[in-house]
Amino acid sequence: MTKSGSFEDLATRLGSGLAMLVVGLGGVWLxxxxxxxxxxxxxxxxxxxxxxxxxxxxxxxxxxxxxxxxxxxxxxxxxxxxxxxxxxxxxxxxxxxxxxxxxxxxxxxxxxxxxxxxxxxxxxxxxGFVWMLWLALVVVATDVFGYFAGRVIGGPKFWPKVSPKKTWSGTVAGWIAAAIVGWIFMANTVAGSELIGISIALSMASQMGDVSESAVKRRAGVKDSSSLIPGHGGLLDRFDGMLGASVLLLLVEQIIDFPPLPL
Structure with a gap:
């Protein structure tokens, strides 16, 4: 696929993504x-x-x-x-x-x-709302930065047999984006620097959730989990990363004080 072709679905993805963002933020806010x-x-x-x-x-x-x-x-x-x-x-x-x-x-x-x-x-x-927003932004930043970095930078594939479009450049870009989100929330809340490490870990869990869902689809012989969301496939295709991140966060909350205080 050429680089120009790799962005052919971008308008549809952005439109659907905006609609999901409005509904999701509304629910989180309420x-x-x-x-x-x-x-x-x-x-x-x-x-x-x-x-x-x-x-x-x-x-x-x-x-x-x-x-x-x-x-x-x-x-x-x-x-x-x-x-x-x-x-x-x-x-x-x-x-x-x-x-x-x-x-x-x-x-x-x-x-x-x-x-x-x-x-x-x-x-x-x-x-509360702030930390729910933080989790959502970690997952979204991981996905968005990974999407663009993977298509602009390219390079070696992460796990081509399961998810042929995933690259190591996109994977690392997701970690960096999550770290930036963690730093922003650390700088504007009472949380300490451990929040950056937690954000990166949640980014990794998000990517694991993404790849795991790709493995399920490959075993089932389907491209998308459904066609409910134009440009994104199904809800599993869109929220697979949130699944991994939220399950890990449940464990994190039991291991350390959350949000983590300054060292």
Whole structure:
């Protein structure tokens, strides 16, 4: 592909990306039940996409599993989170018994989707708008800078058998972008310099989530998880990085004080 051709989908991607940005920022800003409802819908649609990739012949099952996943996230506002966790794992358990192929892939990935959705809800409720915005900007900066650096600079591929468009230049550019986001928030909040390292780690987790979703699509023999978002494919194609980053952040919050204080 020529460099001019590599940007042929840019207008569509930017338009869809702007629409998602407006909806996402609106939900994050409002917080509370509106944000939880947004997460529940996104989780439900991602589980639906995953089920359609793993078992394309079972359309009815995909809808059922999506409803359970979205309902489990929504239920976390009315029941203790400890009781919501079994509900989050229920779609994976049902998939193990229902699907003939890729049942293990569905079980693991659907569990990650549910836990990541719950993690975003907890982050917004416990730490507020600023830190939810920080996480989103780390993931977005990783993706955007990686996209442009990979196409402008090019160079060796990161994992060509799974994601042939990913390059090491784009990967490193994502880390640098995340570090800049971390530095900006460190300079304007009470957080210490460890925030930069955490931002880079979340950038890496975001990229791992991206590559993992590419591996799932390759096993399923599809290019995109769905066609819900013009220029981006499906919600899994767009939020795969957020899945990895939010799950890692849940672990980080248990290991160190967050936000990290100055050393």
């Amino acid at each position: 917080g509370g039940y509106p944000f939880l409802a947004l997460i529940a819908v996104i989780v439900a649609l991602m589980v639906w996409e995953l089920a359609r990739m793993c078992a394309p012949e079972d359309a009815q099952g995909a809808l059922m599993l999506a409803a359970i996943a979205g309902g489990a996230v929504a239920a976390s506002c009315v029941i203790p989170i400890g009781f919501a966790l079994p509900l989050l794992l229920m779609p994976g358990m049902i998939g193990l018994g229902r699907f003939d192929q890729q049942r293990r892939v569905f079980a693991v990935y659907s569990a990650l989707i549910g836990v990541a959705g719950l993690g975003l809800w907890v982050l917004r409720e416990d730490f």
